[in-house]
Amino acid sequence: MNHYQQTLRIQTTGKSLTRITRQIETTVSDAGIEMGLCTLFLRHTSASLVIQENADPDVLVDLENFFAKLVPESGYYIHSAEGPDDMPAHIRTALTHTSEQIPIARGRLVLGTWQGIYIWEHRQRRHHRELVVHISGN
Amino acid sequence: MNHYQQTLRIQTTGKSLTRITRQIETTVSDAGIEMGLCTLFLRHTSASLVIQENADPDVLVDLENFFAKLVPESGYYIHSAEGPDDMPAHIRTALTHTSEQIPIARGRLVLGTWQGIYIWEHRQRRHHRELVVHISGN
Amino acid sequence: MNHYQQTLRIQTTGKSLTRITRQIETTVSDAGIEMGLCTLFLRHTSASLVIQENADPDVLVDLENFFAKLVPESGYYIHSAEGPDDMPAHIRTALTHTSEQIPIARGRLVLGTWQGIYIWEHRQRRHHRELVVHISGN
Numbered sequence: 530m531n532h533y534q535q536t537l538r539i540q541t542t543g544k545s546l547t548r549i550t551r552q553i554e555t556t557v558s559d560a561g562i563e564m565g566l567c568t569l570f571l572r573h574t575s576a577s578l579v580i581q582e583n584a585d586p587d588v589l590v591d592l593e594n595f596f597a598k599l600v601p602e603s604g605y606y607i608h609s610a611e612g613p614d615d616m617p618a619h620i621r622t623a624l625t626h627t628s629e630q631i632p633i634a635r636g637r638l639v640l641g642t643w644q645g646i647y648i649w650e651h652r653q654r655r656h657h658r659e660l661v662v663h664i665s666g667n
Numbered sequence: 668m669n670h671y672q673q674t675l676r677i678q679t680t681g682k683s684l685t686r687i688t689r690q691i692e693t694t695v696s697d698a699g700i701e702m703g704l705c706t707l708f709l710r711h712t713s714a715s716l717v718i719q720e721n722a723d724p725d726v727l728v729d730l731e732n733f734f735a736k737l738v739p740e741s742g743y744y745i746h747s748a749e750g751p752d753d754m755p756a757h758i759r760t761a762l763t764h765t766s767e768q769i770p771i772a773r774g775r776l777v778l779g780t781w782q783g784i785y786i787w788e789h790r791q792r793r794h795h796r797e798l799v800v801h802i803s804g805n
Numbered sequence: 806m807n808h809y810q811q812t813l814r815i816q817t818t819g820k821s822l823t824r825i826t827r828q829i830e831t832t833v834s835d836a837g838i839e840m841g842l843c844t845l846f847l848r849h850t851s852a853s854l855v856i857q858e859n860a861d862p863d864v865l866v867d868l869e870n871f872f873a874k875l876v877p878e879s880g881y882y883i884h885s886a887e888g889p890d891d892m893p894a895h896i897r898t899a900l901t902h903t904s905e906q907i908p909i910a911r912g913r914l915v916l917g918t919w920q921g922i923y924i925w926e927h928r929q930r931r932h933h934r935e936l937v938v939h940i941s942g943n
Contacts, residue, residue: 532840532842532910532942532943533880534840536910536915548752554798555674564672565670566670566706566801568851568906570906571915572920573917574856574858574917574919574920578731579761579765580712581757581761582712585748587746590745591744591745591746591758592757592761593789595742599737600871602902604871606867607867608861608866609864610861618794618856619857619864619867619870620871622878623855623857623868623900624762624900625761625762627856628707628905628906628907629766630706630707630766631766632706632799632801639674639710639799641712641797644710644711644712644765656725660907661910662704663842665842665941665942666670702807702808702940704808718850719850719895725884726884727896728891729883729892729896730881730895730899733880737875762900763897763899763900764902768905768906769846770844770939777848777937778814778848779850779935781849781850782848782849782903803817804808
């Protein structure tokens with residue numbers, strides 16, 4: 530049993546999903562684990578993780594549009610000092626995921642055909658986001 | 668430390684929750700792990716995992732009704748070529764879970780008394796869904 | 806590779822978030838794992854886990870206000886025998902998290918500067934909630 534850990538620094542763009550499948554696959558490959566588990570952990574509270582469709586980019590636009598409407602910046606929030614997009618970003622993070630797990634088989638993530646891994650930036654401006662990739666297995 | 672991995676193929680029914688607690692418990696029992704961790708990973712983007720009440724089936728109906736209203740098929744979505752239920756299914760998946768983890772103690776999942784494990788089918792039609800069960804421990 | 810498991814019993818207050826970062830850090834420290842993974846699993850379906858901002862307590866109030874409005878107690882639910890707050894509590898749990906994972910490095914959780922770990926009580930009354938902490942690593 531081995532453990533392997535790496536922190537990736539990902540550049541996002543504002544209010545959109547950035548696909549990171551390839552970086553994670555490279556990290557898994559570097560770890561040399563044949564069978565095991567890959568855990569992703571995002572070190573932020575205004576960006577999150579989702580596993581979503583990787584084929585039609587319109588899906589990503591619809592996701593963003595839906596969440597922008599569900600958690601409007603025009604809503605009333607007590608916590609407003611960091612800008613109108615900050616509290617909605619915290620709520621959107623609570624509604625999605627800070628951690629994700631994907632098993633590894635034959636040295637590769639067992640993602641379905643249509644699954645991609647994304648960081649969802651919930652702030653208006655782009656950010657550098659830190660993602661810890663933890664891999665365990667044999 | 669051992670790793671054990673199995674892919675289950677689960678038949679769902681449209682727009683409803685299918686309980687899979689028993690299949691997962693059987694898989695854990697087969698793995699022969701006394702103390703460890705069970706990770707579930709669903710290889711799809713229009714169905715998801717939730718851990719929910721296992722007693723009153725009305726809870727499952729209320730969950731489905733709430734999500735049907737929160738993410739209406741009648742909404743405007745750019746991604747509409749795969750039918751009116753497809754984009755809502757992706758959004759409902761983002762709002763729930765693609766992976767879940769349940770610790771194992773004394774050879775069994777540490778589920779609470781009222782917790783059941785469910786696959787939530789978000790499309791109108793039934794599907795076969797692939798669930799990877801990854802178990803590690805001693 | 807070692808496994809370590811402990812069940813914490815946490816006292817919540819009604820409809821609010823209780824920070825548990827310190828208890829989890831103590832458990833990680835007790836486990837003596839330098840590099841590994843910490844999994845949290847809440848044994849309930851009307852309370853949940855979130856990783857959220859730890860600085861401004863107003864964020865927690867805004868989170869609660871948003872969810873109270875998104876999943877109103879005044880809504881129509883078939884499952885109503887356990888009180889008007891019970892079915893909304895199940896829905897709020899589905900929208901947030903029953904399990905969370907946080908990698909461990911140099912004996913500590915790799916939480917970001919602004920991240921705290923919370924149990925979110927979704928019922929009106931305070932409860933004792935059981936949280937299983939599973940730690941694996943070297």
